[in-house]
Amino acid sequence: MNKIKEFVKKYKVPLIVGTFVLLLAVAYFAGLHRANTKVADQQPTQVSQELLDNVNALQNKLNISEQNANLLRTALDKVQAGKTQPAANYYVTAPTVERAATIVEKQIAANDPTLPPAALEKTDRTVVTPITKDTAGQVLPVDQQKVDVYKINLRKDHRIKAGVTVVDSTAYETIGYEQSRVEALAHFSGTNFKGGSVMYNVAEW
Incomplete structure (x- = not known):
């Protein structure tokens, strides 16, 4: 158990980035599959x-x-x-x-x-x-x-987003995934992961 904790502590950032990239990959391929079935649904x-x-x-x-x-x-x-x-x-x-x-x-x-x-x-x-x-x-x-x-026309439940976040005059590339009321964002400077954000819609209209 201690070895696992040490491993997680040592590789915390790569694990976070890897997990987020994996989630985005799953979302991407799910979206690709959905696009292939869209014609049939229409x-x-x-x-x-x-x-x-x-x-x-x-x-x-x-x-x-x-x-x-x-x-x-x-x-x-x-x-x-x-x-x-x-x-x-x-x-x-x-x-x-x-x-x-x-x-x-x-x-x-x-x-x-x-x-x-x-x-x-x-x-x-x-x-x-x-x-x-x-x-x-x-x-x-x-x-x-x-x-x-x-x-x-249906309400879309899944969204993949891309943009830029500026913090203290520093710009970071941002990618995100949103499902229903929850949105997760990852911030990068080039290929370097700088942090993440999770947001939740508290009101909708």
Whole structure:
């Protein structure tokens, strides 16, 4: 145990730098993997009207965090209550609203130029939902059924930062990693590690 303490004491700075670099490497490769799956995530996903009320279902179906699923559920409530108006309306000929939803999903995936620009906007997620019931849960007449398209940009939970910190007129290169409310920073002069900072958001709005 004493040998371990002596080792840590002797190599404290290299261990801190190595740990921080390792964390940044993990974050980088995680970000790279995420970038590779981003295109797949951006493809339109058909979600039934019933699942729009289920946060867990939204989280799993859209591969998003619980926080984003809750934010999405709140936004969808406003849409369904008529507090948010659609950016565009267009018509699709189909025998059923479910079939129309499938057609719309394929059109968006293919970037069909006949669609309104709002439907083709690049966002983190696109949800296509056949609407067959009113807000009270009653089945709508066929001529009132429709397909809703939700274009969704998610709150980003991971951030890698780079910048400069100035202390007593000395400038240090700074790299950092932020997740949710916690941010860790490492300060360098060239390749020499000069110190670190950990910050926590005590208020957000």
